[in-house]
Amino acid sequence: MNKRISDYNGEPVTAVIVGAGQRSLIYAGYAERYPRELRIVGVVEPNPERRRLTMERFGIPGENAMASVTELCERPKLADAAINGTMDELHLETTLPLLQHGYDVLLEKPIGVNEEETLRLQDAARRSGRTVMICHVLRYSPFYQAVKERIAAGSIGEIVNIQAAEHVSYHHMAVSFIRGKWNSEEKCKSSMLMQKCCHDLDLIAWLAGGARPVKVGSFGSLMQFRPERAPEGAGTRCLADCPIERDCPYSARKHYIDQDRWGMYVWENNHLGATMSREEKLASLRADNPYGRCVWRCDNDVVDHQSVIIEFDNQATASLNMVGATSRPCRTLHVTGTKGEIQGVLEDGYFVLRHPDPRAGREYAEEKITVDVANDSHGGGDLRLVQDFVRTLRGERPSISSTSLDQSIYGYVIGYAAEQSRKSGKTVDLDVQKPERFYSAQ
DSSP: OOOOGGGOTTOOEEEEEESOSHHHHHHHTHHHHOTTTEEEEEEEOSSHHHHHHHHHHHTOOGGGEESOHHHHHTSSOOOSEEEEOOOGGGHHHHHHHHHHTTOEEEEOSOSOSSHHHHHHHHHHHHHHTOOEEEOOGGGGSHHHHHHHHHHHTTTTOSEEEEEEEEEEEHHHIIIIIISSTTSOHHHHSOOHHHHHSHHHHHHHHHHTTTOOEEEEEEEEEOOSSSGGGSOTTOOSBTTTSOTTGGGOTTOHHIIIIISOOOHHHHSTTGGGTOOOOHHHHHHHHHTTOGGGBOTTSSOOOSOSEEEEEEEETTSOEEEEEEEEEESSOEEEEEEEESSOEEEEEGGGTEEEEEEEOOSTTOSEEEEEEEOOOOSSSGGGTHHHHHHHHHHHHTTOOOOTTOOBTGGGHHHHHHHHHHHHHHHHTSOEEEOTTOTTOSEEEO
């Protein structure tokens, strides 16, 4: 089923979901909105309940529901593409056979959990001739896309400096990186920087316009969420033995029941429509649900704040600050060029374009550019990514935001080097000319 461009003839691209998690289902949801463009025809999921619920949602026949990628690849090619939303450490072992079997792949970030895996996937994609796009959805948000277009048009001249920051809210920090499945590098194999901020590193590399990163330094630690920092009187589980739960901003009851946040993580198969009563949820949090634990008494080991500094081969510089447990979640951006600057906050839905104005009584001229901020998360980028993937497979020209694997590699070069720098206490010089080796420590 290795289709040529002309073979589509208006037919929808077909896809198999690999790993029926929350992210995969968001991307697959494009088929429900635009059935003439994408059709889901199969699912690979080891959990039988998730497999069943996904079959029901997308009308997948029983013979096209499988427990493993091995099972999928032992049979004739089922679809044009695979939407791979498996956990980070499974990306390499699931994507390699998909490519060998002729599937184009929409792959959830990060590409791999280390530089070796990332390079192996890049090499495999090149050898297979298949399309691999990485789910760096922020490139597709109207905010960042408009910023990129202004930079590409020369509105601020040559880039001198990029300052980016991601402020991870206290409730997101708690659910994902303290209580949740990305709280330990040993368990999920990805650092906090690469799991949460590979989006931001990708944006920096993308906005830099092809400049090569040559030097990286980074600092960060787990400062707040440790047992010795627990408030006086704190228990081990919010609803079981904690006398200060009522006044605690990290109360599991407040986050996951009263505010009804993060249900797709906290409650089993919630993203597939499974429901629980309030009483069942309370009982779960009191018992063994990991999301009912005190945030100061978990098994987390990833950083809760980190700073990265980058130098490019054209002498431009950049910085990224990841700050965990902030009151307001937001991403900020300030790009300074030789002729002007761009500054904004993603969640505000606009950015400003400034230029020097030396006329008497003035200092600078400013233009406000308003962009649409959709409700489908990541500033409206999720479904725009899938749209670009579908159109690319049909032979249409990729958008300015294209996240092909080759076009996504520099953000990973920076991220892996940043982790080496943070752990070693040394600045890292990159050697991106040699594909077999990302960098060498100095």
